[in-house]
Amino acid sequence: MSGFRKEVEQSGKFELRFYAGYKGDETPRSVIIGDREFKIDEILSRKRVLDQKCGKRIEIYKCKMEGEIVEITKFGSGEWSLSFSKET
Numbered sequence: 591m592s593g594f595r596k597e598v599e600q601s602g603k604f605e606l607r608f609y610a611g612y613k614g615d616e617t618p619r620s621v622i623i624g625d626r627e628f629k630i631d632e633i634l635s636r637k638r639v640l641d642q643k644c645g646k647r648i649e650i651y652k653c654k655m656e657g658e659i660v661e662i663t664k665f666g667s668g669e670w671s672l673s674f675s676k677e678t
Contacts (some may be wrong), residue, residue, distance in 0.1 A: 600625055603676065607671055618651055621672065630655045671673060 605622040617636075621628045632654040639648050646666020652675065653660050659675035 594634065604670075604672060621660075621662075628656055630660075634659070635657070 602621070606618050607620045609617045614626070617631055617633065617648060618636050621630070630653045633651055634654055635652040637650045640646075641648050642654065645667060648666060649664040651662040651664075653662060661673045661675055663671045663673075665671070
């Protein structure tokens, strides 16, 4: 288990830092847990899907960071979730 995964699982709280282009918060660049920042090495895929329940757009990023494949989901409410993919 990587140090990043351990920190996420212990803390449960995180912030995201983005590249902010002309559209605002466009692309996630790092995850911040406490006073530590973990850089996103590569964005493997990005999907935009429509939430059928509320009609809002959801953005899903599959990223490689700290040797892990991580899925970051941005909900229409502006909230975020982070989960670890079973793929490595």
